[in-house]
Amino acid sequence: MASGDSRSRIAAINEAVLAADEKAAALLQALADDAVKYTETQVFVMKGEGWQDAATGAPAEPPAQAEDVINNNLMRGAIAAAQAALQLSSPDVAERAAAADALFKDPDASRLPLVEAALRKEQDPGVKDKLALVRAASALESDDVATRLAAAKALGEQRSPATKLLLNNRLAEEGDAGVKAAIQASIKRIDAMLVWGDRVNAVFSGISLGSVLLLAALGLAITYGLMGVINMAHGELIMIGAYATYVVQGLFQRYFPESMFGWYLVAAMPVAFMASALMGAVLERGVIRFLYGRPLETLLATWGISLVLQQLVRSTFGAQNVGVENPAWMSGGLQLMSNVTLPWNRIGIIIFAGLVLAGMAWLISRTRLGLFVRGVTQNRPIASCMGVNTARIDTYAFALGSGIAGLAGCALSQIGNVGPDLGQSYIVDSFMVVVMGGVGQLAGTVYAALGLGVLNKFIEGWAGAVLAKIAVLVFIIIFIQKRPQGIFAIKGREA
Template sequence: MKFTHKPWVWAAVASLGALLSFSSHALTAEQAYAMAAADDAEQRAQAINQAVMDPAAQADGGRLSAYLAALSADEVRVAGGKVFVLAGDAATDPVTGGKLSLPADAEEVVNNNYMRGVIDTAQAALALQSGDVQQRRSAAEKLAAEPDADRLPLIEKALAAEKDEQVKTLLQRAKAASLLGSDDAQQRLQAVEQLSHQQTPETQLLLNQRLSDETDPAVQKAIKAALSGIAEGLAWGDRLGAIFSGISLGSVLLLAALGLAITYGLMGVINMAHGELIMIGAYATYLVQVAFQRWVPEAAFGWYLVVAIPVAFLASALVGAVLERGVIRFLYGRPLETLLATFGISLVLQQTVRSLFGAQNVGVENPAWMSGGIALLPNLTLPFNRIAIIVFAFAVLGAVAFMIAKTRLGLFVRGVTQNRAMASCVGVNTARTDTYAFALGSGIAGLAGCALSQIGNVGPDLGQNYIVDSFLVVVLGGVGQLAGTVYAALGLGVLSKLLEGWTGAVLAKIAVLLFIVVFIQKRPQGIFALKGRSAEA
């Protein structure tokens, strides 16, 4: 869009500070026109920056901020040397707020990406005066990411009045980042020194960008030294982040493999439908969420996950009990036939879910108390949903271990597993015990699906991503050994994440698989081998 050059407009822009200082508003008609209708983007950006830096704008930025928001939303029109801000079907004056009649020949002010960036940064500068600390933090982050030496007085003024330590740190980074562009080498050295103490990915990026443009040898040396120190500091965050990610992955594998440790490890059933039982638990969680969204007050929505946990367990346990009674009880002692039968069942379950819910993934929201995370280091944040899954996995592990070791059902399961004929002779209903044990393993798979719904989308193929890894965990840990399952799940999770940092995800997966193959060759019974008569049976 091209506008006729008007000398009086640019005279007004040149004396913008004086005009605004005596104005009762943070915006004048001349300035509003210059910000919208300058001949090119650079002139418009200059007009915007001058307005933001004016003391009157800083004292009363409400009108200017509203006008900038209208510019950003493409709601500004110009005609006959005047500016109009759209307000529904009408138009308003950006200076007085009064209603205006929009001329038929009014032209739209269109912003490119450059202008949108200028406007966003200008709004951030005005937000430094906000009473909301969160708005000031966001504004300081924006100014630190888009440094401008012209805004140094504004940043220093905000820094002097700021009480929040996090905002202060961000403003100090913004100040140092702005000084990096100074023509004075001493000021650039001072900026590098200040940034070297803030070991964050953002400061590392700023210094790397400056290094490519720096010509002074002393400043180049200082930047390289600062980058070396920052890289060393961030390396610890990367290492700890990889370990946490490994523990998080291991907890997911542990949940997925716990049920399989019972159905395969204790009962000898190669259940290829185990992944679909995980999927059923995830969809049960989704249905509970939908029910809460429709019929429960919004304030209670965060409790849906508490209800979803037993629902997911019962849904998968019920499906597992039906499978055991209808198919699997006829195949005990024939593992290859259970593999084929359960593989067919897995296909049926997948298609059933596709027919009911569609082939597309469905989203499950995190409750409010699982959103966010704990920032331990500048480049290390532990998400609450991952922490919750780790705690949940070990809670489920403790409950399963207690049930197997201390309850009547656990005693029956161990008795039937070790010697079915003898258990039957002493009065144990082996058929009922088999159903309960299989339903228990299936229910635990449902709990895994409930947990997985909190870290990703839920779809018909959800379980297929974990079935192979679950079998690897059970075999590596030792068939029938809960302790081995824990060690194998956490070990594989941490090993996978550490290798991913060096080799990438695909090669890491191959390396882990080769490790398991070699380990099983050397120790076929896994990490923990059965001992005594049960091992000889």
Template sequence: MLLALLLAPGAWAVTAEQALKMATGDGEDRVQAINEAVLDADDRTRAFIDALSNDAVKASDKAAFVMDGDQATDPVTGAKVKLPDDAEDVINNNFLRSALDAAKAALQLHSEDEATRAAAAAALMKDPDESRLPLIDRALAAEKSPAVRDRLELARATTLLASHDAAKRLQAAEALQQARSPDIKLLLNEQLSHEDDPKVKAAIQAAIAKINEGLAWGDRLGVLFTGASLGSILLLAALGLAITYGLMGVINMAHGELIMIGAYATYMMQVVFQRYLPESAFGWYLVAAVPVSFLASALVGAVLERGVIRFLYGRPLETLLATWGISLVLIQTVRSLFGAQNVGVENPSWMSG
């Protein structure tokens, strides 16, 4: 009796028939099977979806198998089995990979980590499917975080936007008017291109106009911020040139190259943190790079003053020619050390987003 209970249908959430449907058949049928499995997923279901996503599944006409090297296992029981001779690799196209990514995101809606749940809701917004609506509703009912709830509400609205019911599409379009996201705007434009209901079409157009209005202000603020950022750099460079000439009577044509030295000192600090310090410390490389870049530029400037410029005080034209030559030397030195291509300086995690 115990053996019969263990082998009875429903003992595991994923069945052999479900696993075969997820692995074989037309793309749309496979996506439907994946979405149905996600609604009542257990650990075996999650493992099988991960295996599909990692191209670690083979299938015959009768069953699907999870591969670990050359060893095949049953996706339902996890037991090792013999792989049939007619089993072939399961191939996933881009459409199926997108569905698998969305399914994996849906499985993370009940994660204990708030950031993981928020990322899962954002992923579902980008790939809406009405069959996942019960899963989103369950996550909404259990969610306590206001920020994650807002994302789940948007995910629900984008899901309803693809509904066959015009009333649900109208409700979704009205809800999405409050969004300020280019991704939401893209989904609305896609729906508008084949929407045939006049009321829904008008609501979608109103939502797009509202989003455009919000994004326009964001673009204006971005332009202002970029202008202030670039202007501050040019202002610092101009002040440096003016102060040097005012105090020393020197026209320093290598001024930009001294700024370059500071920039490459920042890059070197990034490399040091990446190679010799734990990954958790990488975010603090910029804090260390600020004093190091100032000191590196000051040191090179002091060497130039002691070695060349102090012999040319009172002769502005000769300082101009000498520092121009020094700038060429510094440029070529950097090219020889780091190459002619630009090097990347990454944002630390606390400055990203």
């Protein structure tokens, strides 16, 4: 196991693994740690502060002529696979599953008896399936043509990218025409299933992107769609929500027990909403209230404010991106197929976007504030004559839209970097979503966000990210030319 060429050493390692000897396991670990010396007649392993004879376990000092064992990449792979094979008898299910995964990456026909023995003893269904896959992969390396043929057909039923890679590697080495044809047929079956997985991934990614655009555009649907204010600082309100989440995370890390860290995101949601809402209220009362009905001046003023807010964040938190961690309950993902894993953070954002949309729709259509907002939007002079304080309603509505932008920033902190330029990535897309959906129409905003998200991801998979952006922009330009009122036009005598 320690000396000779790589082929003979690997054969010796596989033989030792079949014997499942404890001293062999210790020697494998020492080989992995580069803590082995050898002479022509003896092998020495480092144990603690001293050396031992690998065969007897007795203390032994290596002589001056002892050589260090040198492991190339091939040997390191064989050692890791052998250690994984020994873990198949572990009492821990996770360790056995990890061992099966490692053996699948480095199949060897000589380990078939070991895998068969482990398969007979295994009780866990998940590990059993993995071991059956390892058995087929190992049989594919057999010298017997019939065994390789059966293995190629069996692997064709395991529709995963890893299996396809394994079959492709074997196809390049296979000399038998029958086995080669079986391998090619299995690859075709796997490809057919993987195509469906890619489509599911594209749809989910599109819905995920659409949910992000929806969150970013919902606030703008109020400030621009209902109030007619072109707020170029909307992206910076999203950024403020993201940084508020970062601050709450820091407070939880410093002042709360580690077991409570997973709840920081729940606490950050109202904080992000209030931080952006207060900034929006200050912005409306201090600047925008003097510019109603003057769109060009509003655009220039809010653009200048966006630059001020970016610099303020750079001066406070630094120009570099800051890290916002996912709570444990938002880590990992839901595996639907071998090549389809839906991340929990993306699923969470989709659900969160739906809840924010439902809350906003209820607020606008079912509450007194929503009634006042709709009244002021439709006819400001008559609403004022009816006793509505229009200036206060403007502030409330703008603060509401800004607060929703803060919630979007809180959500975006879970899927990307948080930095001073965060909002700039979404401001243009948000305006496109609102304009395409129809000014003042929440339903149109939803359709436009999800439609653009799915369309962008499908084109991206075919033509790349840059061309996908260009294609979506061209599509929106053509759409607005043909239907300037958007997907849903305003209905009624005023329209």
